[in-house]
Amino acid sequence: MRSQExxxxxxxxxxxxxxxxxxxFGSVGxxxxxxxxxxxxxxxxxxxxxxxxxxxxxxxxxxxxxxxAVLEAVERAARDGLSFGAATEREVEMAELICGIVPSxxxxxxxxxxxxxxxxxxxxxxxxxxxDKIVKFAGCYHGxxxxxxxxxxxxxxxxxxxxxxxxxxxxxRDTLTATYNDLDSVKALFEANPGEIAAxxxxxxxxxxxxxxxxxxxxxxxxxxxxxxGALLIFDEVITGFRLALDGAQGFYGVRPxxxxxxxxxxxxxxxxxxxxxxxxxxxxxxxxxxYQAGTLSGNPVAMAAGLAQLKLLRDTPDLYxxxxxxxxxxxxxxxxxxxxxxxxxxxxxxxxLGCVFFTPEKVGNYAEAQTxxxxxxxxxxxxxxxxxxxxxxxxxxxxxxxxxxxxxxLRRTLDAVRExxx
Ligand code: KE4
Numbered sequence: 001m002r003s004q005e006x007x008x009x010x011x012x013x014x015x016x017x018x019x020x021x022x023x024x025f026g027s028v029g030x031x032x033x034x035x036x037x038x039x040x041x042x043x044x045x046x047x048x049x050x051x052x053x054x055x056x057x058x059x060x061x062x063x064x065x066x067x068x069a070v071l072e073a074v075e076r077a078a079r080d081g082l083s084f085g086a087a088t089e090r091e092v093e094m095a096e097l098i099c100g101i102v103p104s105x106x107x108x109x110x111x112x113x114x115x116x117x118x119x120x121x122x123x124x125x126x127x128x129x130x131x132d133k134i135v136k137f138a139g140c141y142h143g144x145x146x147x148x149x150x151x152x153x154x155x156x157x158x159x160x161x162x163x164x165x166x167x168x169x170x171x172x173r174d175t176l177t178a179t180y181n182d183l184d185s186v187k188a189l190f191e192a193n194p195g196e197i198a199a200x201x202x203x204x205x206x207x208x209x210x211x212x213x214x215x216x217x218x219x220x221x222x223x224x225x226x227x228x229x230g231a232l233l234i235f236d237e238v239i240t241g242f243r244l245a246l247d248g249a250q251g252f253y254g255v256r257p258x259x260x261x262x263x264x265x266x267x268x269x270x271x272x273x274x275x276x277x278x279x280x281x282x283x284x285x286x287x288x289x290x291x292y293q294a295g296t297l298s299g300n301p302v303a304m305a306a307g308l309a310q311l312k313l314l315r316d317t318p319d320l321y322x323x324x325x326x327x328x329x330x331x332x333x334x335x336x337x338x339x340x341x342x343x344x345x346x347x348x349x350x351x352x353x354l355g356c357v358f359f360t361p362e363k364v365g366n367y368a369e370a371q372t373x374x375x376x377x378x379x380x381x382x383x384x385x386x387x388x389x390x391x392x393x394x395x396x397x398x399x400x401x402x403x404x405x406x407x408x409x410x411l412r413r414t415l416d417a418v419r420e421x422x423x
Contacts, residue, residue, distance in 0.1 A: 002046040003034040005332055021227070027395040028379040033386075038065035039104035041405040043391060052410045057254030058162045058403040059239045059264035062324075062353070062406025063313060070268045070309045077305035083297060090304035097311055098276065102247045104256045110299040111260035114238035114263030115143025117273035120285075120293045122147060122201065125232045127291035128281045131198035134188050135231075137180040139209030139367025142201060142236050142261075148172035152367055179207055180366040181214065184220040190229045199232040199259070200225070205247030207239045207399045209370040210356040211349045219255040226258075232281070237264035238273070239399070242314055244352045245321050249364075252352070265314075268306030271297070320404060325352035328402050331411050335418060342422035345374075353402035355382075356393075370397065381421055 010017035018024045018032065025032040033045040036274050041064050043053040056062065063070070077090070111117050122134055122145070135144065138152040146167045150160040160172035176193065178185040180202075190197060200222055204253060226233040238251035242265040250257055254408035259277035266272050276282060284291045297303075314320060332350035335357060339346040345361040358364045359377035378396040379388035385392050391412075392400060402411075 002412055004031050005215075006034045006046065007031050018035060020282060022393075022395055022398065027397075028382045030383065032394070033391075040064040040066070041403055041407070041410055044105065049389070051386070051389050052406070052414060053391045054400040054402070055391060055398075055404055057140075057269060058266075058398075059243065060269045060310075061401070061405075062243060062265050063310060064403045065269075067268075067310070067313070068304050069313060073268075073305040073309035073371060074270070074302055077302045078153055079302070082302055083300050085296060088299065088301045088304070090301050091299035094266075094299070094304050094308055094311075097308065097315075098262070098274065101315065102241075102250070102260065102276075103312075104250060104258070104278070105260055105276040106279040107282035109282070109293065110304075111273040111275065111293075111295055112271045112297055113143065113259060113273045114236075115145055115273070116227075116295065117238065117261035117263055117275040118142040118148060118201070118234075118236060119145035121234050121261050121275040121277075123293065124200065124275070124281055124284055124291050125199035125234060125259060127284045127289070129198040129230070129232060131196055131231070132174045133176055133193050133197045133348035134174060134198055135176045135177050135186060135200040137202055137206070137367075138177050139180055139212065139370060140203045140206055140236070141208035142200075142203075143238075150175045152179055159179065167303040180209075180212060181218050183218065186222065186225055190225060192232070195230070197229065197231045199234050199339050201234040201236055201262065202251060203236050203239070203356060204255070205240050205244070205351045206367075207354060208397065209367045210358055210373070210397050211351065211354050211399045212364060212366065213349060213351045214253065215365060219249075219253050222353050223255050223257075232258040234259045234261065235384065236261045239354070241265060242311065243354065244325070266307045266311060267303055268308075270300070270303035270306040272300075272303045272307050306345065317404075321352075324402065324404055326354040327406065327408075327411065328355060331355075331402065331415070335413050338415060338418050339422060344422050347373075354399050355402075356396075358396065358397050369378055384421045385414075385417055388420065390414050390417050411421065 007138045036046045047113040084253040142148040149164040150172045151163040160175035237248045241262040286292045332355040336348040347358040358373040360372040
């Protein structure tokens with residue numbers, strides 16, 4: 001089995017045999033599949049097995065894999081050279097496109113990952129406000145910069161405790177943790193830290209504890225709390241950006257953040273992140289202002305070409321989001337119905353094309369409730385689906401990503417496989 005052979009070799013020279021932990025399939029107790037290629041909503045592993053793919057590279061592949069227009073743009077750009085370390089026209093076009101589509105983004109800086117986008121946005125918020133403390137939410141993941149690696153649930157009133165070895169207490173001391181969908185937990189932090197909180201950073205839809213939508217009024221409440229306390233609101237739209245709507249979750253829910261982080265979809269599959277927002281805040285960023293941030297491959301021309309091709313298709317395809325979100329609504333409603341009819345304790349959460357199933361009788365509205373899920377049952381579900389040719393996230397605490405390439409027939413086939421699982 002080539003995947004096993006590759007995994008054995010990989011573990012000899014790559015930590016855990018993978019370049020990102022979730023790929024190791026640790027949560028589902030099996031060796032990972034090594035993927036050879038992908039097209040549309042399909043991926044093939046190195047053994048030639050074909051799967052309907054619901055990871056889509058963790059979000060970027062909203063139009064499906066290897067979209068011809070994206071590939072052609074990459075090939076064309078690559079012929080002119082891969083990287084110059086100098087300003088290029090495509091970076092201007094990308095910045096104008098994002099600023100033209102997302103009203104809250106008046107200026108934007110390209111970086112190379114979501115992590116880098118969040119790290120830089122947090123620094124800009126601290127530089128702009130002159131304050132050090134940041135509020136995040138248990139269960140929300142914002143990449144692996146030190147300040148964001150805080151032990152979840154480390155107590156609403158206590159200082160952030162490092163959630164990873166190698167992160168000094170000093171890096172998380174100023175990161176405070178609140179409870180998702182609980183505005184009182186946020187208010188308590190502001191009352192306990194008057195005048196010290198630079199920003200609240202939130203995934204406008206939780207997608208890294210499984211999918212946990214904001215309850216009505218939650219995002220609007222965060223906006224009001226930040227305004228009342230002179231703090232900034234940062235939407236981490238690395239996953240939701242250009243997914244829930246062309247103008248992301250902020251357009252979908254009608255709440256305007258001060259800063260937004262992007263990633264994934266804006267790169268079309270290439271390594272791209274970005275952060276942007278109010279002009280007065282972004283004007284703090286070097287070389288315009290005193291907040292330093294830099295990057296050799298930021299705005300890389302080939303990556304910009306991929307991102308521009310994808311974003312223009314998203315912008316110019318009529319009814320794309322209405323159709324994609326309707327497909328998600330129908331799919332996840334059907335999934336919920338199958339599990340309900342079978343009497344399986346579950347909670348299906350979704351927003352548009354993002355969703356997941358928790359194997360718990362609880363309603364899941366925050367991280368603690370997500371943790372009541374039976375992860376052993378999820379592992380069995382994952383293996384059954386994989387054996388049925390359906391490639392899901394190898395962890396309960398991730399999302400399913402539908403794309404415009406998922407056909408009604410493939411969605412039906414997926415639901416049939418779920419029916420088999422619950423028989
Ligand atoms: P990257 O540094 O992985 O590009 O982005 C970090 C990040 C920031 N913000 C949000 C909301 C994110 O979901 C992510 C990364 N997402 C995970 C999937 N849950 C990436 C997959 C992985 O870690 O391999």
